[in-house]
Structures are given as structure tokens and as C-alpha cells.
Amino acid sequence: MNQLIEHKLALLPNSPGCYLHKDKHGTIIYVGKAKNLKNRVRSYFRGSHDTKTEMLVSEIVDFEFIVTESNIEALLLEINLIQENKPKYNIRLKDDSSYPFIKITHERYPRLLITRQVKKDKGHYFGPYPNAGAANEIKKLLDRIFPFKKCTNPPEKVCFYYHLGQCSAHTVCHTDKAYYDQMIEDVKNFLNGHDDKIVNQLKEKMQAMAEEMEYERAAEYRDLISAIGLLRTKQRVMAQDMMDRDIFGYYVDKGWMCVQVFFVRQGKLIQRAVNLFPYYNEPEEDFLTYLGQFYHDSKNLIPKEIFIPETIDEELVKALVNSKVIKPKKGEKKQLVNLATKNARVSLQQKFDLLEKDIQKTQGAVENLGELMGIATPVRIEAFDNSNIMGTSPVSAMVVFENGKPNKKEYRKYKIKTVTGPDDYASMREVIRRRYSRVKREELTPPDLIIIDGGQGQVNVAKDVIEKELGLSIPVAGLQKNDRHQTQELLFGDPLQVVDLPRNSQEFFLLHRIQDEVHRFAITFHRQLRSKNSFSSKLDGIEGLGPKRKQKLMRHFKSLTKIQSASLEDLLAAGLPQKVAENVQRYLTSETETRSES
Structure with a gap:
């Protein structure tokens, strides 16, 4: 294992x-x-x-x-x-046997059977079911509700099931074909989810038995109604309308978002997609950005219907996807969205729990990491990461790990003061200078290793400040990520080289944990500093930009952040009139300048 x-x-x-x-x-x-x-x-x-x-x-x-x-x-x-x-x-593992079906036979007096063979015999087949136990569970319920033939008794003799109310004593009570045709139709409707008629009949019988003080019989009808309620859950994974639809749910925690997509094809839930990523804007905004990219990918075919959570603006989704967008309020459709959201929460919690378990196994990796890098055991590690969006509200954060464990009391947050625009190198230079000038000035305990969340450029900037400006001797390393935002390699040395770390080693897990933690801490701080009003709501205040033109912008640019960085020519290409495009650019430019000055 x-x-x-x-x-x-x-x-x-x-x-x-x-x-x-x-x-x-x-x-x-x-x-x-x-x-x-x-x-x-x-x-x-x-x-x-x-x-x-x-x-x-x-x-x-x-x-x-x-x-x-x-x-x-x-x-x-x-x-x-x-x-x-x-x-x-x-x-x-099923010994090559086929899946079981429930069958209504094509006979003068039909019977309910379980079979593993589907034949062209004019019988009615329902299924398949994953195993005989599931088929028997459904058949047992049907037997209690629908009195199909169950015996081989002579025509004039009734059977035991007749006295239980589970057999119509075919040659005694009901001999007309129309009676059985109607019962077959009722079974079809029942198994396809249209069970209101049967439930109402059972409720009437339960009430009648209760009024006659036949409480045991009334309890039997109550149990039948409860069993039907359980069977109704099939509609969350098998709908009778044969519709193709995608169901979206999302959950956010600790700076990360998980989006779950359930793919329903021909009424059946057949697959799901799970995506976890750090989010930077308001959750609703980043969800819209994700959805636009999701359907921009040609591999993801657009279904006839899309279900979204109630917190999402369906008009903006319609601008991104040419499909029927539904925000369910109640019933089975709402439960489908809730189920997707629940799975998103479980997946995100699993990610955090896996990282916590990594902590327990990384304490011994600290010493091995020092040996692999050729430095003293890095008992204290300080890691840095920057966070900004288009240069707005730039911040940086530092986390501290001691003996492989995070020491949250030592975490620090930094507002970038001297940098204008998205300059990651200048931001890193400022933060490293501020942190270690203080370490030197106040004679604080220096770290055994500094880790920069970034590549060669960021590491060289940090080394330049540490060694040349401050005259300190502290090892500096960099952690690079791949295109999927996952820890890829450790850079260290002079000149910088990739340290050979096996991907399944405890040392690699330790670095992965550090990088995830500093990134989480940085984007959480960055989000706290941003305006509470989402960027999309600010678009509402622009003269000439009504709901339809707002949708047109979303359809063209696919994300809110791209609208913010659009040029006048880009806005005109999106179909806005000259005056409205100028208003949008003037407004967004003034917003950016205001944030930069503050």
C-alpha cells in the first residue's frame, strides 16, 4: 500500500x-x-x-x-x-454474470420476476441493477404495492399472498385485461419517479385504517410510504427526463476553492470533475472565471441545462454559456446542487487533512533536507510569497516552520509600500530588506534557511539583499511550481541548481507543505485588504453600461479581471459604443489609480 x-x-x-x-x-x-x-x-x-x-x-x-x-x-x-x-x-469479480433486471412478464396474468437476460418477448424490463440484492429490494417493495400473480394455484383457489393483499387472485377477483394493463402502467410510472398517485392512495388507506383503529395496518402503510420516499432518491442520479445537464457546486476555505461538476447524460449521473485552486477575488467572481474557462475548453461539451448555486448571478452565466441556466430553489434539482457542494467541501477538507498528515511525517525530513542541500540542519525555515492582482493591493507574507511544524505565532504580513504596479522582483526586494534589516538591527534569531516561492529571478533578488546589502550569511532557496500550481523543484546553490529530491520523499512533502502554507497565508491577507465590493458591482455605476452590455462584456472577455485590463480598442471590439467604451476605460483607470495611491 x-x-x-x-x-x-x-x-x-x-x-x-x-x-x-x-x-x-x-x-x-x-x-x-x-x-x-x-x-x-x-x-x-x-x-x-x-x-x-x-x-x-x-x-x-x-x-x-x-x-x-x-x-x-x-x-x-x-x-x-x-x-x-x-x-x-x-x-x-461478478463471475461474468450479467446485471439483474426487474421484469413484468407478457402473460394473461402478468408476474413480477428478477432476470439477468433481456429478451424480445414483449415483457417490460426495468434496470439494470448493480446486484441481485438491489433488485430484490426494489421487487420486495413492488410486491407489497402491486398485487401481480404470485402463485400456481388452481383457478378457484386463492393463495397465501391473497390474504396478505399481495396477490389479486387472478381468476377470482380480476379477470379483465384492462386491470393488469393499468397496473403495468402504474409500475412504469412508479419506477420512473411519477409516484404521487400511489403515495396518495397509500395515505388514504393509512388514514382509513387509523380511523378504524387498525393501527398495525396503518403502520404498514406508513412504512410503505417511507420506503417509497427512499426510492425517490434515485432521481438525484437517474432522472426520467433523459436530459443532458451539468451540475455545479463549490466550496471555499483557507484561501482555496474546490469546484465539483457532475455530468448528467441522458438522465444519468455518469462522471464528475474535481478542481482545487487558490482563489484571489470574491468567490463568486472566481467561480465565474472558472466556468468561462471550463466551457472555453473544447473538450467540455455544453449541455442543454446548467445548474448553478444560488449565490451565482445566472445572467452572468448566460453571458458566458449558450445554454439554459437554472438556479434551483427546491426539490430534487436543488438537492443535486447541494450534493455537488457537499462533495466539494469533502474534497477540500481532504486536501487540508492530507497536508496535516504530511506534517506528522516531515519532522525527520528536516535533517535529511539539510544534508541534501549541504547546509546545517534547517531547524527554523522562513518562507515568503507575494500576492497581487494586476498590481493592485500588493502584499507579501512570511511563514515560519520550526522542526517541520508551522509556528503561526511567528507569521508576518507585509503591505508593499514602495512598488507601483505588478513588479514581483521589486516587491520581494522590499520585503526581504524590511524583514532582515530588523533581524540584524534587533538581533533577532535568524532562520537556518530562507525559502522564496518563485524561480531564479526572485531567489537572486533575495540573495542580493541578504548578502550584499545586509552582509548576512543565510542560505536562500527557491520553490518553483508547474503549470498546475503544484510544487515542482527546489533551486539552491551558487549558481542556482535543481536539488535532486524524490517526489515521494518526506523532504519533498515538507517543501510542498511550506509552499502551500505561505501561498495560503499571502492570498488570505491580500483578500482582506481588497474592497468588499466586487468588481462586477462597480460596473453597474458606469454610465451607458446596462445589463445587456454588461453581459456582452462578459461574453467577450470571459472573466472580470480581463475587462479591467482591456484597452479602448478591446472594449470597442467587444461591441460597446465609443462613448460607453470611453466611460468604462475612464472609470476603471481611475479605480486603479486610486488603489495605487492608497
Whole structure:
């Protein structure tokens, strides 16, 4: 079991849901469902198994999961995921048997059966279900509601099920074909979610039994109504309207945003996308920017409907996407958005929990890091990162790690005072000078290592201040990120070189933790300094820029920050009249100058 799986196992929720095991290529090799994700997924990596399961476990290098609201919902989501991904071990572990269906036979007196073969025999088939247990659970409920034929008794003799009210005694009570045709239609509607008629009938029977003081019978009807309520959860993962739609939910915490997208195709939830990234503006603004980029990517086809959270302006989404935008207020559609939001919260918390677990294993990495860099053990590490948007409200932040653990009492925030515009090098020079001039002047304890969140240019600026201006001897290193905003490499030495650090080493995890923490601290501080009014609301105050023209700007530029940096020619190209374009540019220019002066 690799380290990633070991960490993830400790963070699984005690919730129902589906889990997806992946191999070294990132391919989904098995999909399963669980009443309790923590217990079920852990069981794969604990104790002994049969040969087939051992083969599966030997190939698992990662897993992910989707939280659902109920076990039935997890069952039905499992079907969709298996049909969409066709994992090889789902076929092997079920011994090549096909999935079960519920069937209404095409007979004079129809019967309800469970079958694994779909034939062209004019029967009605419902499913497939992920296993016989799920099919039996649904059939048991149907048997209690719909009195199909269940026996082989002679025509004049009733059966035990007749006395239970679960058989219509076909040759005694009901012999007309129209009766059974209507019952078949009721079953179709029931399994497709149109169950109001049945529920109302059961409520009437329950009330009648209660009035006659037949409380046991009334309780039976109550339990049936409750069971139907559980079955209704299928609509969150299997809708009867066969519509293609994307469901968005997001969650923010500690300077990070997680967006979850559920892809529903032909009424079935078949896939999801998870994206975690630091956010810099108001959450609603960065969500809109993300959504515009999401559909700008040709790989993401635009569905007929898009569901969004209630905090998002649907008019702005309509400006970005040519689709029907819905902000659900209640019912199953609202529950779908809530489910996406819930999964976003779980994914974001898992990221933070994984980082916390890394802390516990990085204390011993401090000494190894010093040896790899050829310096004394860096017991105290101070790390710096800058944060600004288009040069506005530039700030910097410093975090301190001692013995591999963050010492938050030593964290420091810096407002950039001498730099105008987006000059990262000048900002870094100012902050390093301010911090270590004070260390030298007040004889504070210097760090054993300074880490700069940046590449060669930022590191050289910091070294120049430390060594040439202040005459201090403190090692300075840089941490570069890749295009996906992930820690990539450590730069150190004279001249700067890449330090050879294995990606799965505790030393690398320590640096990853430091870089994430200083970045989080910097953007959180930066957000606190920004105006509470979002940039989009400020557009409302521009003369001549009404709702339609505002949508036109959003459709053209895709994000609010790009509107802010647009030239007059860009604004004209977006379709604004000359005078309105001049008003927009004049207003935005004055806003930027005001913020720079302050």
C-alpha cells in the first residue's frame, strides 16, 4: 500500500457513496458502493482476500469517492459509473454474470420476476441493477404495492399472498385485461419517479385504517410510504427526463476553492470533475472565471441545462454559456446542487487533512533536507510569497516552520509600500530588506534557511539583499511550481541548481507543505485588504453600461479581471459604443489609480 492511499484511508468519511479504484495509469479498474465509505474502502487493504480480490488490490495505486445522501442513491450511482467506465474488475469479480433486471412478464396474468437476460418477448424490463440484492429490494417493495400473480394455484383457489393483499387472485377477483394493463402502467410510472398517485392512495388507506383503529395496518402503510420516499432518491442520479445537464457546486476555505461538476447524460449521473485552486477575488467572481474557462475548453461539451448555486448571478452565466441556466430553489434539482457542494467541501477538507498528515511525517525530513542541500540542519525555515492582482493591493507574507511544524505565532504580513504596479522582483526586494534589516538591527534569531516561492529571478533578488546589502550569511532557496500550481523543484546553490529530491520523499512533502502554507497565508491577507465590493458591482455605476452590455462584456472577455485590463480598442471590439467604451476605460483607470495611491 503506497503512502497516498495510506493517507487517504485515514480521511474517508463515514458516509454512503461510491468509490473508484485506479491503476498506475489513472484508469478506473473497479467501481463499488458502500453504506460507510470509510469501513468499506479500508477493508480492501486490511486482512486477507480471495485470489480475485488480491489481484484487484495489487493494481490499486489511488482511489477517489463520491459522497451520496443514501445507500439507495449509492446503488444507483454505481450502475451509472459501471456502465460509463466499464471497469475490468467489475466484470471479473461478478463471475461474468450479467446485471439483474426487474421484469413484468407478457402473460394473461402478468408476474413480477428478477432476470439477468433481456429478451424480445414483449415483457417490460426495468434496470439494470448493480446486484441481485438491489433488485430484490426494489421487487420486495413492488410486491407489497402491486398485487401481480404470485402463485400456481388452481383457478378457484386463492393463495397465501391473497390474504396478505399481495396477490389479486387472478381468476377470482380480476379477470379483465384492462386491470393488469393499468397496473403495468402504474409500475412504469412508479419506477420512473411519477409516484404521487400511489403515495396518495397509500395515505388514504393509512388514514382509513387509523380511523378504524387498525393501527398495525396503518403502520404498514406508513412504512410503505417511507420506503417509497427512499426510492425517490434515485432521481438525484437517474432522472426520467433523459436530459443532458451539468451540475455545479463549490466550496471555499483557507484561501482555496474546490469546484465539483457532475455530468448528467441522458438522465444519468455518469462522471464528475474535481478542481482545487487558490482563489484571489470574491468567490463568486472566481467561480465565474472558472466556468468561462471550463466551457472555453473544447473538450467540455455544453449541455442543454446548467445548474448553478444560488449565490451565482445566472445572467452572468448566460453571458458566458449558450445554454439554459437554472438556479434551483427546491426539490430534487436543488438537492443535486447541494450534493455537488457537499462533495466539494469533502474534497477540500481532504486536501487540508492530507497536508496535516504530511506534517506528522516531515519532522525527520528536516535533517535529511539539510544534508541534501549541504547546509546545517534547517531547524527554523522562513518562507515568503507575494500576492497581487494586476498590481493592485500588493502584499507579501512570511511563514515560519520550526522542526517541520508551522509556528503561526511567528507569521508576518507585509503591505508593499514602495512598488507601483505588478513588479514581483521589486516587491520581494522590499520585503526581504524590511524583514532582515530588523533581524540584524534587533538581533533577532535568524532562520537556518530562507525559502522564496518563485524561480531564479526572485531567489537572486533575495540573495542580493541578504548578502550584499545586509552582509548576512543565510542560505536562500527557491520553490518553483508547474503549470498546475503544484510544487515542482527546489533551486539552491551558487549558481542556482535543481536539488535532486524524490517526489515521494518526506523532504519533498515538507517543501510542498511550506509552499502551500505561505501561498495560503499571502492570498488570505491580500483578500482582506481588497474592497468588499466586487468588481462586477462597480460596473453597474458606469454610465451607458446596462445589463445587456454588461453581459456582452462578459461574453467577450470571459472573466472580470480581463475587462479591467482591456484597452479602448478591446472594449470597442467587444461591441460597446465609443462613448460607453470611453466611460468604462475612464472609470476603471481611475479605480486603479486610486488603489495605487492608497
